[in-house]
Amino acid sequence: MGKTVVITRPDFDLATYYWKRLSSEVITYAKESGFEVIDLPKEKATRQNLERAVQRSPNLYILNGHGTTETVMGQKNEVILNSENVSRFSGSIIYTIACEAIVGIGKRSISDGVRCFIGYKFQFAVYSDKNHSANPENDEYARHFFGATNMIPKTLFKGNSCNEAVERAREAFQKSIIELKTRTVKESLPDNVWTLKYLLWDAASLHLEGDGDSRAF
Amino acid sequence: MTDKIPESFWDVLKARYKEMPKDGVILIGAGEELTKAKALEEIEKRSEVGELLARIELNYVRLFKEEAEWAKQ
Numbered sequence: 001m002g003k004t005v006v007i008t009r010p011d012f013d014l015a016t017y018y019w020k021r022l023s024s025e026v027i028t029y030a031k032e033s034g035f036e037v038i039d040l041p042k043e044k045a046t047r048q049n050l051e052r053a054v055q056r057s058p059n060l061y062i063l064n065g066h067g068t069t070e071t072v073m074g075q076k077n078e079v080i081l082n083s084e085n086v087s088r089f090s091g092s093i094i095y096t097i098a099c100e101a102i103v104g105i106g107k108r109s110i111s112d113g114v115r116c117f118i119g120y121k122f123q124f125a126v127y128s129d130k131n132h133s134a135n136p137e138n139d140e141y142a143r144h145f146f147g148a149t150n151m152i153p154k155t156l157f158k159g160n161s162c163n164e165a166v167e168r169a170r171e172a173f174q175k176s177i178i179e180l181k182t183r184t185v186k187e188s189l190p191d192n193v194w195t196l197k198y199l200l201w202d203a204a205s206l207h208l209e210g211d212g213d214s215r216a217f
Numbered sequence: 218m219t220d221k222i223p224e225s226f227w228d229v230l231k232a233r234y235k236e237m238p239k240d241g242v243i244l245i246g247a248g249e250e251l252t253k254a255k256a257l258e259e260i261e262k263r264s265e266v267g268e269l270l271a272r273i274e275l276n277y278v279r280l281f282k283e284e285a286e287w288a289k290q
Contacts, residue, residue: 099245129242
């Protein structure tokens with residue numbers, strides 16, 4: 001089995017800037033673990049580049065960016081994955097943070113040969129601190145979200161199954177939820193409550209379609 | 218998620234978002250960046266984004282209902 005992963009990281013608004021910065025640790029982790037990473041950041045996060053990357057038979061696609069039930073988008077919301085090209089990803093595993101994509105295109109991708117599709121049923125939402133918008137790595141609130149979501153690719157890199165990847169992410173969400181609930185009681189910081197609300201939402205939204213026992217590597 | 222938002226909940230939602238910290242920004246994967254003012258605007262309009270905020274709040278409130286159930290056991 002090869003060890004190639006593709007990651008798209010569009011960056012054209014605050015949300016995609018956050019996703020791009022906070023997923024860079026996944027790239028570092030992958031490279032240090034000996035994986036070949038095809039990184040498509042900013043203007044490189046295009047449909048053409050993604051389809052070109054398919055020719056290298058990646059095992060895993062990590063698609064950041066916005067989405068709808070029928071699309072995953074790249075830079076400036078160019079549609080990079082939809083019903084017209086999903087069959088090209090046959091045999092691979094796809095993980096995306098794109099809102100609601102799993103509901104439509106994610107589900108459909110399984111009948112087009114994608115082994116497993118992991119995503120979020122509802123709109124993915126993050127509570128952030130505007131004082132750290134230039135350096136999301138220092139955003140105490142956002143770290144809870146990405147600490148959990150990044151568990152999915154990191155668990156897959158270790159050779160674990162999609163079910164295990166989702167389970168590890170759910171555990172990470174739960175750990176943050178308990179931490180925030182405890183801090184809300186002990187401290188009077190309202191931001192804890194607001195972070196908790198959105199964390200609960202995303203945790204409930206995480207979902208998988210296809211073969212949960214499949215492994216990317 | 219097609220359940221209608223209870224009419225009475227919109228006022229509750231507005232009151233809660235008036236308490237949102239001023240430095241908080243909600244990043245929604247569909248491309249929205251909501252400051253407190255923008256969130257209140259969307260709630261007032263009862264827009265699609267406003268409905269999303271209502272569902273997120275209802276999901277949060279459910280947490281307390283579940284905890285109340287545990288307390289009964």
